Amino acid sequence: MRHEGSLAAVERALKVSPERRLELIEEVDADVDALQEELERRGYSPESARRAALRRLLPAPETLAALEAQHAPRLGRWLRAAGIRGRVERLGALAAAILATMALLAAIWRWDNAAASTLLACSLVMVVSLLAANWFRAAASLWIDGSLPPERRRLLWARQVGLIVAAISLGGLGATWEGYTALAALDASASAAWNGVQRSVFFATLGFGAALLGLLGWLALIPRLITDETAEGRITALLVRSHPFRALRTPTRKH
Amino acid sequence: MQITLSKRINELLVLAVLEQGPAHGYQVAMSVEERTGGIFSFQHGTLYPILHRLEAEGQLRGEWSGDGRRRKTYRITAAGQTTLREGAEDLQRQFSVLLELLGRTHAA
Numbered sequence: 001m002r003h004e005g006s007l008a009a010v011e012r013a014l015k016v017s018p019e020r021r022l023e024l025i026e027e028v029d030a031d032v033d034a035l036q037e038e039l040e041r042r043g044y045s046p047e048s049a050r051r052a053a054l055r056r057l058l059p060a061p062e063t064l065a066a067l068e069a070q071h072a073p074r075l076g077r078w079l080r081a082a083g084i085r086g087r088v089e090r091l092g093a094l095a096a097a098i099l100a101t102m103a104l105l106a107a108i109w110r111w112d113n114a115a116a117s118t119l120l121a122c123s124l125v126m127v128v129s130l131l132a133a134n135w136f137r138a139a140a141s142l143w144i145d146g147s148l149p150p151e152r153r154r155l156l157w158a159r160q161v162g163l164i165v166a167a168i169s170l171g172g173l174g175a176t177w178e179g180y181t182a183l184a185a186l187d188a189s190a191s192a193a194w195n196g197v198q199r200s201v202f203f204a205t206l207g208f209g210a211a212l213l214g215l216l217g218w219l220a221l222i223p224r225l226i227t228d229e230t231a232e233g234r235i236t237a238l239l240v241r242s243h244p245f246r247a248l249r250t251p252t253r254k255h
Numbered sequence: 256m257q258i259t260l261s262k263r264i265n266e267l268l269v270l271a272v273l274e275q276g277p278a279h280g281y282q283v284a285m286s287v288e289e290r291t292g293g294i295f296s297f298q299h300g301t302l303y304p305i306l307h308r309l310e311a312e313g314q315l316r317g318e319w320s321g322d323g324r325r326r327k328t329y330r331i332t333a334a335g336q337t338t339l340r341e342g343a344e345d346l347q348r349q350f351s352v353l354l355e356l357l358g359r360t361h362a363a
Contacts, residue, residue: 038281
């Protein structure tokens with residue numbers, strides 16, 4: 001029966017941004033209560049008035065689908081309509097992997113296959129790719145799907161921090177190692193030492209640059225995340241207040 | 256934009272109710288039911304996609320009021336009034352043709 005549904009279930013099922021979700025459930029909640037009061041004034045018992053109000057106004061799954069189609073982010077709607085939502089992330093990851101591999105191969109070729117440098121560079125490029133992919137997932141959730149749920153948000157942030165630390169560590173390690181080899185080669189060959197310095201700069205730039213971009217990238221998401229968290233807080237407060245049979249437990253206002 | 260007849264009727268019903276004055280969503284639902292003698296009614300929240308679509312199209316304006324607990328009130332815009340007038344004329348034409356056809360079929 002419809003009255004078994006609740007605003008909380010509607011809220012959970014709605015795949016739109018928290019701000020939109022808040023507006024939708026706020027509107028439904030206020031209307032359900034007002035209609036219940038109206039029906040009670042007309043002689044309905046509180047229980048039957050509540051049921052009738054919920055049956056009329058609480059969105060059913062088909063209605064939720066229609067609301068989602070209206071309120072989902074425009075980009076997400078377009079990608080889903082074109083049937084390429086799933087492919088976007090895969091194509092982005094593939095393009096990033098191809099670019100990273102090409103950059104890596106070019107660097108290795110210039111470095112005459114120095115084993116330690118190659119290993120470090122491979123690891124660093126992998127970390128940078130993962131950092132970019134992690135940020136992209138968060139951004140895609142926010143601007144394509146409409147929301148980044150709190151538990152997923154925490155997971156992606158923890159990963160981002162871990163990858164930033166890894167990028168700094170690998171960049172620092174690579175720069176130190178290459179600096180050391182440059183110093184060691186200084187007596188033997190000036191060009192070998194110069195190559196070492198270049199590699200040291202490469203590692204430092206890539207590692208610290210990636211970490212900085214990873215941090216700035218996440219900072220760019222912060223305003224939207226704050227807005228979402230505020231809306232989620234208000235949704236929680238509203239859901240605590242709201243209950244399908246609230247009127248049966250608390251006295252209903254009479255006019 | 257091609258829309259189905261029932262969708263169009265629902266939109267016109269909402270616009271017709273709001274032409275009488277601003278109203279909350281539930282008041283629109285009740286008014287439609289009462290004014291059509293229960294022939295038309297909105298169940299399971301089907302009213303909201305209609306209200307929101309009309310709002311997005313600029314035919315209605317939704318306004319939030321209240322400090323603590325907010326409520327949304329809808330009012331018809333000039334564009335909505337035009338749609339209502341034109342839609343009613345269209346429907347009248349379509350139904351007169353349909354009724355005429357049905358009348359002939361019945362007579363035959």
